[in-house]
Amino acid sequence: MKCRHCATALDPSADVFLDLGAAPPSNAFLREQDLGEAERHFPLKVLSCPTCRLVQVDEVERHEALFSDDYVYFSSYSSSWVAHARQYVDAVVDRLALGPQSSVMEVASNDGYLLQHMKSRGIPCIGVEPTACTAAAARAKGIETIGEFFGAAFGRRHAAARGRVDLVLGNNVLAHVPDINDFVAGFREVLAPGGSITVEFPHLLQLVQLGQFDTVYHEHFSYLSLGFVIRLFASQGLTVWDVEALPTHGGSLRVWAQHRDGRRAPTARVSGMLAREEHAGMDRPAFYRGLQARADRIKDDLVGFLIEQKRSGRSVVGYGAAAKGNTLLNYAGVRPDLLPFVVDASPHKQGRYLPGSRIPVRDEAALRAARPDCVLVLPWNLRDEIAAQLAYVRDWGGRLVTAVPELQIW
Numbered sequence: 218m219k220c221r222h223c224a225t226a227l228d229p230s231a232d233v234f235l236d237l238g239a240a241p242p243s244n245a246f247l248r249e250q251d252l253g254e255a256e257r258h259f260p261l262k263v264l265s266c267p268t269c270r271l272v273q274v275d276e277v278e279r280h281e282a283l284f285s286d287d288y289v290y291f292s293s294y295s296s297s298w299v300a301h302a303r304q305y306v307d308a309v310v311d312r313l314a315l316g317p318q319s320s321v322m323e324v325a326s327n328d329g330y331l332l333q334h335m336k337s338r339g340i341p342c343i344g345v346e347p348t349a350c351t352a353a354a355a356r357a358k359g360i361e362t363i364g365e366f367f368g369a370a371f372g373r374r375h376a377a378a379r380g381r382v383d384l385v386l387g388n389n390v391l392a393h394v395p396d397i398n399d400f401v402a403g404f405r406e407v408l409a410p411g412g413s414i415t416v417e418f419p420h421l422l423q424l425v426q427l428g429q430f431d432t433v434y435h436e437h438f439s440y441l442s443l444g445f446v447i448r449l450f451a452s453q454g455l456t457v458w459d460v461e462a463l464p465t466h467g468g469s470l471r472v473w474a475q476h477r478d479g480r481r482a483p484t485a486r487v488s489g490m491l492a493r494e495e496h497a498g499m500d501r502p503a504f505y506r507g508l509q510a511r512a513d514r515i516k517d518d519l520v521g522f523l524i525e526q527k528r529s530g531r532s533v534v535g536y537g538a539a540a541k542g543n544t545l546l547n548y549a550g551v552r553p554d555l556l557p558f559v560v561d562a563s564p565h566k567q568g569r570y571l572p573g574s575r576i577p578v579r580d581e582a583a584l585r586a587a588r589p590d591c592v593l594v595l596p597w598n599l600r601d602e603i604a605a606q607l608a609y610v611r612d613w614g615g616r617l618v619t620a621v622p623e624l625q626i627w
């Protein structure tokens with residue numbers, strides 16, 4: 218296999234960053250009628266390029282197969298994520314002085330969770346979203362949405378037909394695209410002179426330092442540092458001029474970029490974050506070798522806890538059928554005997570089964586009825602939001618549990 222950024226040949230044993238065995242795609246939820254069928258499992262192994270330091274999954278399954286029309290993630294079902302989008306819109310409109318004369322494009326615009334705030338401020342905007350069911354939900358909100366994959370060819374075609382845009386943004390999409398060079402070239406093509414790009418992605422520094430191994434899944438092709446993203450953008454004629462550290466997804470970066478000849482000077486936050494990455498050793502091989510042992514410890518602690526609960530007659534159910542939960546449960550080999558069901562707020566997941574573990578997904582009424590002794594909160598990044606929502610679990614003496622970055626009962 219070759220590095221998807223710099224084409225260096227990667228060694229499948231020497232360059233391993235994390236090996237989680239084999240698992241089905243994290244979003245391949247099963248219906249009742251699927252339970253009699255086998256599931257396709259793919260190796261979940263992540264390599265780090267010794268040349269450019271891109272951390273990447275070693276096999277890229279066909280993009281279209283993973284992001285089928287059945288894809289069930291609707292951004293609007295997370296209230297904290299919608300609030301995050303509104304704060305972003307307030308900040309970017311102010312900083313770039315956007316108004317009715319401007320144009321905005323969001324790549325991977327999902328169900329319009331973000332562009333609805335642009336639209337309500339009278340700013341012309343277009344979403345690009347290849348997943349049919351979320352794109353349809355965005356259109357129902359009155360947001361123009363193009364159902365295509367983004368990249369250099371799309372950017373050129375759009376610029377020629379509809380003109381270039383003043384802001385192009387992509388939140389949590391850069392890590393999800395197989396051809397990362399072509400995707401970033403699309404930004405260059407569609408961006409108007411003087412315009413800005415913003416992208417948000419989980420920060421590799423946090424992933425390693427906080428042991429967030431469950432954020433690794435097949436659909437997540439790349440794991441990114443600021444240093445790498447600066448090199449990636451530079452290779453496509455773009456420069457990074459600012460960076461913000463965000464609390465989303467356990468620690469993300471929002472990077473601001475422009476054309477190479479853009480007039481904005483890099484802020485001190487860019488050099489500051491690069492210094493943090495260097496201090497953590499991200500330019501040295503050892504940084505990319507420590508996560509496996511940490512992941513194994515987290516897995517062992519969780520399995521030990523669940524077995525102990527079962528043996529002492531205490532009940533545990535899960536909360537939040539997110540992709541990261543599937544990585545954790547499948548790596549740990551947890552099945553319905555240890556975790557009989559998982560609750561999720563999304564009606565698109567209720568009534569289905571988690572891929573691999575085949576644990577049923579139910580609505581919250583099932584949790585209230587079961588009155589479990591413990592609720593294992595799988596999306597630890599939404600821990601505070603979920604803890605507030607599940608405050609009633611304490612009424613019957615129930616406790617909440619998180620497994621990452623270490624087993625905590627609270």
Ligand SMILES: [Zn+2]
Nearest residue numbers: 220223266269
């Ligand atoms: Zn490389």
